[in-house]
Amino acid sequence: MLRSSSCWRAFALALLFVALSAAEALAHCFVGARFFPATLATDDPCVADEMSLPTVQWSKTGDVPAATEWDISVELSKRITEDLGISIGDTWSNIHQPGGFTQAGFGNLETTLQYQLLKDGQHELALLLGLVVEWGGTGAIDSGLATPWSTLTPTFYFGKGFGDLPDSFGWLRAFAVTGQIGYQFPTRSFDVDSGSFIPQVLVYGASIQYSMPYLKSEIRDYQLPDFINHLIPIVEMQLSTPVANNFGNSPITIGTINPGVIWAGTYFQVGAEAVFPVNHASGTGVGFLGQLHLYLDDMFPTTIGRPLLGGSSAPPQQLKF
Amino acid sequence: MRLRVLILSFLAMAFGSVAAHAHAMLDRASPAVGSTVASAPREVSLTFSQNLEAAFSSVRVTDANGARVDQGKPQISGNTMRIGLKSLSQGTYRVRWQALSVDTHKTEGSFTFTVGGR
Numbered sequence: 001m002l003r004s005s006s007c008w009r010a011f012a013l014a015l016l017f018v019a020l021s022a023a024e025a026l027a028h029c030f031v032g033a034r035f036f037p038a039t040l041a042t043d044d045p046c047v048a049d050e051m052s053l054p055t056v057q058w059s060k061t062g063d064v065p066a067a068t069e070w071d072i073s074v075e076l077s078k079r080i081t082e083d084l085g086i087s088i089g090d091t092w093s094n095i096h097q098p099g100g101f102t103q104a105g106f107g108n109l110e111t112t113l114q115y116q117l118l119k120d121g122q123h124e125l126a127l128l129l130g131l132v133v134e135w136g137g138t139g140a141i142d143s144g145l146a147t148p149w150s151t152l153t154p155t156f157y158f159g160k161g162f163g164d165l166p167d168s169f170g171w172l173r174a175f176a177v178t179g180q181i182g183y184q185f186p187t188r189s190f191d192v193d194s195g196s197f198i199p200q201v202l203v204y205g206a207s208i209q210y211s212m213p214y215l216k217s218e219i220r221d222y223q224l225p226d227f228i229n230h231l232i233p234i235v236e237m238q239l240s241t242p243v244a245n246n247f248g249n250s251p252i253t254i255g256t257i258n259p260g261v262i263w264a265g266t267y268f269q270v271g272a273e274a275v276f277p278v279n280h281a282s283g284t285g286v287g288f289l290g291q292l293h294l295y296l297d298d299m300f301p302t303t304i305g306r307p308l309l310g311g312s313s314a315p316p317q318q319l320k321f
Numbered sequence: 322m323r324l325r326v327l328i329l330s331f332l333a334m335a336f337g338s339v340a341a342h343a344h345a346m347l348d349r350a351s352p353a354v355g356s357t358v359a360s361a362p363r364e365v366s367l368t369f370s371q372n373l374e375a376a377f378s379s380v381r382v383t384d385a386n387g388a389r390v391d392q393g394k395p396q397i398s399g400n401t402m403r404i405g406l407k408s409l410s411q412g413t414y415r416v417r418w419q420a421l422s423v424d425t426h427k428t429e430g431s432f433t434f435t436v437g438g439r
Contacts (some may be wrong), residue, residue, distance in 0.1 A: 030344065033430040121429065167433060217347040218432055220355025266343045266370060298343035301424035 028295050032121025033218055034161035034176060035211065037262045038293045040271045041236040042180055042205035045126040045159035047085030047116050049296040049305045050077045059275055059287030061095065066284040070094045078296075079307040083116040093145050105140025108147065114157075124161030124176070131155070136187065149191075153203060155182030161211075163218060174215040179206035189245055199246035205238035205255075213264065232262040236273065254282040258289060269293045345371040345378075345400070345422035352434040361409035361436050365391070365416055369400045377421035380404050385412055411437035 029036040029046035036044045040055065055073040060066040075089030088111050094104040114130040132153040139146025161176040162169070181204040191198055209232050216222070216229045239255030260273025275287035297305035351366040352358045365382055375397035382391040382404065393405045402418065417431040 030428065033428075213346070217354060217430055221349065221353045223353075266346075295343070298426070301343070301426065 028297055029126065029159070031119050031126045031159065031161065032124050032163070033214070034124040034159075034163055035213065035264070036126065036159045036161075036176065036178060037209070037232050037234075037264050037269055037271070038291075039178060039207050039209075039234065039236055040260070040262075040273055040289050040291045041238045041256065041258050041275075042178065042207055043112075043130075043155075043157055045128045045157040045178055045180075046119070047079050047083060047114050047128065048077050049079055049300075049307075051075065051294045051296055052089075052291055053294060055289070055291040057275065057287060057289045059277075060284040062277070062279075062281045062283050063097075065098045067095050067097045069096075078304075081307050081310040085114045085116075087112040087114070090139075095145075103143045103145060105143040105145045107139045107145055108134045108136060108150070109138040110134045112155075123164050124159075126157075126159040128157040129155070130157060130182075132182065132184075147186075147191075149186050149188040149198065151184050151186050153182040153184040155180055155203070161214070163214065171215060171219060173219055174211045175208065176211060176214075177206065177208050180204065183243075184240075196249060197245050197247045199242035199249055200244040201240050202243050203240045205236065207234055207236040209234040209262075227263070230263050230265060232264055233260075234262055234271075234273070235259045239278065250281065252279065252281045254279065256282060256287075260289070267295055267299050269295070343371055343422065343424070344426040344428050345369040345373055345420040346428060347418070347430055348400075350416070350432065354432040355434070357435040357437075359437065362406060362434075364403050364405050367402045367416075367418055369402070369420055369422075371422040371426075372400050373397050373402060374421040374423055374425070378402055378419060380416060380418040382406060382414055382416050384409075384414055390414060409436050 028048040028050055029044045036046065038044050038050060038052065052073065052075040057071040059069050061069055071091050071093050073089060073091040075087055077085060077087040079085045088109070090109050091107045092105070093107060094102065096102045110132065112130050112132045114128055117127040117129055119126050132155055134151045136150035137148050141148055157180040159176065159178040163173045165173050181202070184201040184203050186198040186200070188198055212229050212231045216224070236258040237255065239253055241253040242249060242251055255278045257276045257278060258273035260271060262269050262271040271291045271293065273289040275289050277283035299305060346369060348368045348370050352362050365380065367380060378395070378397055380395050380402055381389060384390050390407045390409060391404045392407050396403045402420070413433050413435045415431055415433050419427070419429045421427050
């Protein structure tokens with residue numbers, strides 16, 4: 001099984017390389033004057049040419065006694081056209097039980113097809129539709145870190161900056177929110193091995209963020225140190241609630257609230273968040289989440305940073321107000 | 322093993338050809354963003370994080386009533402864009418800019434500054 005899942009992953013990546021080699025393109029999540037950074041625990045509301053390499057999370061599970069878990073993820077996002085994009089990602093996990101038993105391996109491969117519904121620059125509003133597919137049987141099923149069944153999660157994403165508030169709101173205009181809500185369907189309703197139902201799950205999350213770059217360039221330049229002017233303090237929340245086919249399972253909502261900060265540079269951003277479980281079923285103690293995120297459209301504007309089809313998103317033209 | 326080779330190949334391909342271009346972000350302005358200046362400036366100067374395409378970048382300045390108070394064409398050199406101003410009286414003025422960096426990344430923004438009133 002592991003051998004076949006490796007081949008599957010290799011095939012998917014090979015396909016991606018073929019696609020990337022023929023690429024042309026542009027921008028990450030700019031909506032008018034607002035830049036929405038790539039959020040760590042949830043997703044930003046834009047299709048983009050980006051790569052998270054890696055995202056690292058350390059946490060303690062909600063088991064008694066609690067196990068220590070490391071998750072290392074990689075995700076690559078690529079625009080097919082100006083408004084249509086695809087992401088592919090995977091997570092390697094290591095769960096160490098206090099008694100010495102360790103589970104390690106890849107989770108199922110995850111792909112996301114996304115379509116940009118709206119980018120309204122004047123109101124700093126972005127809307128996005130996506131279909132997240134976790135491909136069953138592509139991860140370490142034997143280690144208990146992946147499932148033989150797939151899941152499909154139609155998801156709606158949004159982002160809204162408050163820069164369109166009247167000038168009298170001053171520094172408050174640098175705030176923005178993003179969010180997402182999805183409904184996860186498993187491709188099986190019953191797990192024969194464990195003898196339990198596989199629930200359908202509402203998956204949702206949000207972030208509130210304060211953009212120091214926006215404060216400096218749109219509201220007031222306080223002549224702060226350059227490092228400070230690149231910071232975006234953020235609080236993220238990610239939750240999931242079983243809502244159907246949940247007979248015999250725990251109906252509890254699980255999730256985390258993650259306060260942290262993102263430093264956004266020209267070609268990449270670095271983010272770090274503390275991870276607070278919302279209840280005991282979600283984990284024990286405070287965890288950590290960190291991410292290095294690369295802006296491929298800025299790093300490789302003439303090659304892999306452009307959409308595969310349809311040419312440049314901003315063909316040279318006379319800009320008009 | 323095959324996966325590892327593919328990932329390493331991709332990284333080598335990706336990082337081997339990093340181009341020094343990106344979105345042109347407003348780095349600093351004169352008058353400064355959100356500032357109040359004692360005397361009327363004769364021009365607005367904007368400095369960006371990247372060089373600009375002169376033909377496709379522009380700026381305008383308006384007063385509180387939306388009337389244009391800039392004059393002449395924007396002067397663009399490298400990463401700096403300047404535009405002359407008419408004689409300004411006391412009040413708040415809005416600067417709106419659009420920029421196309423040399424690799425065709427488009428950005429835009431606006432800010433205000435105030436003349437007098439201290």
